[in-house]
Amino acid sequence: MKAIVIDQYGTAEELHETEMEIPEIAADEVLVEVAATSVNPIDWKARLGMLKKMFAWTFPVVLGWDLAGTIVEVGKDVTSFKIGDQVFARPDIDAKGKRGTYAEFAAVKEDKLALKPQEISFEEAAAIPLAGLTAWQVIVDRLKVKKGEKVLIQAGAGGVGIFAIQIAKYLGAYVATTASPRNNKLLRSLGVDEIIDYHTTSIKATLSDYDAVFDTVDQIDEGLSILKPSGRLVTIAGQPTEEQGSRTQSVSSWWLQPNGEELSLLGKLVAQGKVKVIIDSTFALTASGLQAAHKRSESHHAQGKIIIKNTK
Ligand SMILES: NC(=O)c1ccc[n+]([C@@H]2O[C@H](COP(=O)([O-])OP(=O)(O)OC[C@H]3O[C@@H](n4cnc5c(N)ncnc54)[C@H](OP(=O)(O)O)[C@@H]3O)[C@@H](O)[C@H]2O)c1
Structure with a gap:
């Protein structure tokens, strides 16, 4: 699969495209084909090496911790989701740094997932989790x-x-x-x-x-x-x-604890129009798209969320 990775800590120019194995899912995980992800300040902080003390990642590292997409495979213990479900999530941060969402596919634990309300787009859904x-x-x-x-x-x-x-x-x-x-x-x-x-x-x-x-x-x-x-x-x-x-x-x-049930409640408020998603800008899931998105986030002046769309 296509993934945007870094091979060392540094500037946004470190982000580049590569081919990686599709993640193998555990019994309590699903595999999601990523339609959209988003960039958060933690992404560029991680890219700069500011999370080194928290995570002993090995390169290449796939960044990204928001996702909206469609389930293409389910683990044998997964009971609440099926292939074809449109979902969104803030996946766990992988101990090795291989399972970020700047990729065509990402693995997510069932308890971190929520069904995407039909009323909202993949881009809007990807803006919500983190x-x-x-x-x-x-x-x-x-x-x-x-x-x-x-x-x-x-x-x-x-x-x-x-x-x-x-x-x-x-x-x-x-x-x-x-x-x-x-x-x-x-x-x-x-x-x-x-x-x-x-x-x-x-x-x-x-x-x-x-x-x-x-x-x-x-x-x-x-x-x-x-x-x-x-x-x-x-x-x-x-x-x-x-x-x-x-x-x-x-x-x-406080440090965010990913939680599918709370995400589902929040998704319903968005679907009902009680909470609006504000999108600052949208970039493609490419090296240049992610470089531009990181620079926008690092400006500290985004108005709402920065979205990355997988246009394939
Ligand atoms: N602990 C956690 O679990 C957790 C989770 C999420 C985020 N965070 C952290 O929380 C912070 C905010 O995240 P975010 O996603 O909201 O960031 P963000 O989208 O990049 O925030 C951009 C906004 O910050 C405003 N801003 C910049 N400097 C400011 C200042 N001195 N006073 C008031 N507003 C200022 C800008 O406002 P103007 O353009 O109007 O100037 C802009 O609208 C980041 O440091 C992030 O790493 C932590």
Whole structure:
């Protein structure tokens, strides 16, 4: 099969096309023919070698951790999915670095899969798993945002921020976010109550008595400064220090746990139009397509998700 790989850590130019064996699936896995995947900041961080301490990968490495496509093979213990099902997932990160989604086929464990709602395209579905599940797990499971609470979601126009805003609004929260002014129209259309231009204004100067902060930019002290004494902060971009952890507020970091059931719930909200998928740009599943997509993600200014389409 065709795959886009790196043979060493480095710049986006390391991404190149090669032929690889189609992954062999285990009894609890399915093989998916990839119709679309997406690029997340973890992809270029991994490409640069920033995850070396977490994963002892051997080259060539296939990056990519979002997928939408069609099941072409099922393992013998798989009970909830069959050949021909259209699915989407955030697959597990492979210990050897061989099973990313920048490839024509990818293996996924059954418990990480969700059926793709018919109402949404493969490209929209590929936008949801990593960013959407992260937003869901922080807003719903960790911060436990409730109706009427005041929530700050940092970097509202980013892949995670756009999902987090819509989930918090769906739960009935009052939502503030940070963004560049060119994103104001989009953010208002998603229901944001207050937008702070982080280039000119600090959140501390504008917000106070907040119940919850979703930190996606590693500004934990700033987030803590606007929280009530009983407030909660979850970061996906940094590690709280001992001092930050000793405050009256609850402070923790979170790393996404792929979960097919939660993904299915999120997919239903998208199918019902309660959560919108915002696509920044779409590139082809080719070396040049992925190089351009990585550069776009590394700009730190994508508006929503960067999609990779397998045009065959
Ligand atoms: N721990 C986990 O499990 C997990 C999971 C997913 C993501 N993450 C991490 O979370 C972060 C966000 O991910 P993402 O996918 O949302 O990234 P992204 O899509 O690349 O975010 C882009 C957005 O960030 C905004 N931005 C850049 N600098 C900012 C700042 N100083 N203040 C406020 N907004 C700023 C930009 O806004 P403007 O263009 O409006 O300036 C842009 O809309 C990344 O570091 C990623 O690695 C962690």
